[in-house]
Amino acid sequence: MAEFAEPIARLIDEFRRLPGIGHKSAQRLAFHVLRSSAEDAERLALAITEVKSRMTFCSVCHNLTDIGQDPCAYCTNPARDQHLLCVVEEPYNVFAIERTGEYKGLYHVLHGALSPLRGIGPDDIRLRSLLERLRTLEVTEVILATNPTTEGEATANYIGCLLKPIGVRTTRLAMGLPVGSDLEYADEVTLHKALAYRREM
């Protein structure tokens, strides 16, 4: 009797498989589910199965898309600029860029960034298909919009080197002081970038 009953032990186990969820969190989540109403639990379970039965990733750009719409709405929209390709780490980064309303080109979602420490190499992210797309697409500029982190930077540099022989213009999102912030509170690395990439007025 000193062990959890099988259904709760299994739920804890399933929660533990999720990223960033340790044993204690999994336990707390499992007991939360048990305490919540049957409707709430059912809704969570349904949302999980629905997402798998209704959503998938575009076989071209690897962004999120509805099952039945592959290639996705971005890849098949003739109004999008076919000469621009924006490379991001995660599907939700696409939404962040879309919200600016500034970008009307195509996307390529890597599903991760290079990280030797976590054992993520070039074959673990969608790099091969990026190179394949660049062979068929008539892209004039690749915008590297990976995160401004060590891993995102390393990934952008790596892709930059790969694309050099192809001769396509490759740009990187600007790094510098965030708008509305204060010099006083800027970290050293950001301030360093802001100085290094200063513009003529």
Added chain:
Amino acid sequence: MAEFAEPIARLIDEFRRLPGIGHKSAQRLAFHVLRSSAEDAERLALAITEVKSRMTFCSVCHNLTDIGQDPCAYCTNPARDQHLLCVVEEPYNVFAIERTGEYKGLYHVLHGALSPLRGIGPDDIRLRSLLERLRTLEVTEVILATNPTTEGEATANYIGCLLKPIGVRTTRLAMGLPVGSDLEYADEVTLHKALAYRREM
């Protein structure tokens, strides 16, 4: 197109309802589910519904029990010492105590601890039923095994005061240095307790 499709938005929303899961974590979890195999997602969904359809809380001690076994196996086991009642915060605390193999009495699960800061008062935890049980049970000792935290201590003190008029012996788990630790690394409060509760050799 700048918003998530409905199934993924709903799953993010459902994950956010879980305790300790913010917007970023919910997003990461939802995309993890989407990336995992259909079998893995199905297993998680099933574990959630199973736990609700197969497990419940004992109507007597509020511990975890199988549906169909209420009161639970602890409450109905005549081999358990009916004169001892151990009060814990959470169902998983019961398993921690069971694992010691030292305790053979009954349990009472509060499902939380008093926390004025988080708005959790005496009516929000299973205190009323504890007092009712003490009226019918022939308990000679109540062991307060709430956590050695501010909230657990406050709860133990509060219950201690409630039980004083009843005249039942009320004890609290010992606090002090954890076995195998080092004085050097003990925090001040723990060392303070270890000194205050020192025993004769």
